[in-house]
Amino acid sequence: MDSKIIDGIGLSRQVKSEVSDSVKRLKMETGRSPGLSVVLVGDDPASAIYVRNKQRGADEVGILGETISMPKTATENEVIRVVNELNSDPNCDGILVQLPLPEHIDEGRVTLSIDPLKDVDGLHPFNSGLLAAGKPRFVPATPGGIVQMLVRTGNDPMGRHVVVLGRSNIVGRPLSNLLSLKGKGGNATVTVCHSQTKNIEELCRSAEILIAAIGIPEYVTSDMVSDGVVAIDVGINRVSAPDRKRGYKLVGDIDFLSVSQKASAITPVPGGVGPMTIAMLLSNTLLAARLH
């Protein structure tokens, strides 16, 4: 693999191997393996793939994963009832409700119903509050994975100007908090851009590390980055590809071909941030088991 390409699959194997070792140790100490319960509501094909990959990752590291599938007609109260059962299940250490939920269900209410000590997605206000207060416990998996990628590839964000495109609760906002924390993996100077940001291209060009999480296929082009930038692509977008068997392909928010000409390091899509997200979810589940 080209040395400038950040190998998310290889890095995720490293993290999973570390988690697997710790799971074995935990089992020797306590006689039990961590348990991860994933709640999947509806039949969104992309969500089904993500959930299957999470289950597979759990199996690989010795975490007892279970998927609870509910029909898309399930009511908010029914979903919350399932979450409450998991909250009081001693074999369940981590709960993840796969988002997005069907439109008739309020994601905020469901997230609030998760026991904060089992909230391995890190989206409960208790955990996002801890992160914002500089005392992170469960960090959302995608931002956590990005920081690990940077540190493990010698691109420590300390003292560098990082531009984050996107301010969602899942990626952009927690990522900007994480990168500006004191300590390892933090200490960056962070600029957060969103749909109301003026002069976004100029801001992108001032980035030493540019992280794109806006959900627009190949939005960042080579004229928007400076030479030597470290480019991290969070986007996962399906675009039509009639020449492919399945009729579509996955691209990121960064135009990989042109930006990779200028970047000193860049993540591919697929095979970049995605695998690290799963690895960090497993790491969070291990942490949850240790806290119980």
Ligand SMILES: NC(=O)c1ccc[n+]([C@@H]2O[C@H](COP(=O)([O-])OP(=O)(O)OC[C@H]3O[C@@H](n4cnc5c(N)ncnc54)[C@H](OP(=O)(O)O)[C@@H]3O)[C@@H](O)[C@H]2O)c1
């Ligand atoms: N690799 C992974 O594991 C992983 C995990 C999660 C998400 N993703 C992918 O990452 C992408 C972003 O996901 P998300 O959940 O964070 O998305 P989201 O909730 O839709 O948020 C998108 C963000 O981008 C901003 N934005 C939209 N258009 C913009 C523009 N033209 N210029 C500047 N900012 C703009 C929005 O600004 P406003 O706030 O002003 O609306 C918003 O803050 C998606 O492709 C998603 O599939 C990947």
